[in-house]
Amino acid sequence: MDFERVIADRSYDSEEFLHQIAEKGAEAAIPPRKNRKVSREYDLHFYKERHLIECFFDKIKRYCRLFSRFEKPDQRWLGFLSFAGALIWLR
Numbered sequence: 001m002d003f004e005r006v007i008a009d010r011s012y013d014s015e016e017f018l019h020q021i022a023e024k025g026a027e028a029a030i031p032p033r034k035n036r037k038v039s040r041e042y043d044l045h046f047y048k049e050r051h052l053i054e055c056f057f058d059k060i061k062r063y064c065r066l067f068s069r070f071e072k073p074d075q076r077w078l079g080f081l082s083f084a085g086a087l088i089w090l091r
Contacts, residue, residue, distance in 0.1 A: 003024070003026050004026055004027065005026050005027040005028065005029050006021050006026055006028050006030065007029040007030070007046055007047060007049065007050045008028075008029075008030045008050075009030070009031070009050075010030070010031050010033050010034075012030050013030050013031070013032050013036065018030070027043065027046075029042055029043045029046040029047045029050075030042060030047075031047060056085075059088050060081070060084050060085070060088070063084045
């Protein structure tokens with residue numbers, strides 16, 4: 001699985017996890033913990049994108065059909081997710 005960056009919250013700020021991300025050649029957009037002795041840089045712009053995703057998950061929770069998995073085949077579930085996303089976008 002190829003990826004360019006990992007966006008996560010402060011709970012994933014561990015040296016071991018950051019080292020694994022760097023070994024894969026990816027960038028970590030993870031803010032440092034407040035109790036960290038040596039602060040480090042992170043890309044705040046990409047971290048702010050995470051907020052948009054969190055808000056989208058909150059909006060699709062209103063469509064309980066998505067979270068209860070009434071649509072068992074993955075294609076149908078993805079189709080309903082796309083439909084719900086379009087409805088949210090059209091608001």
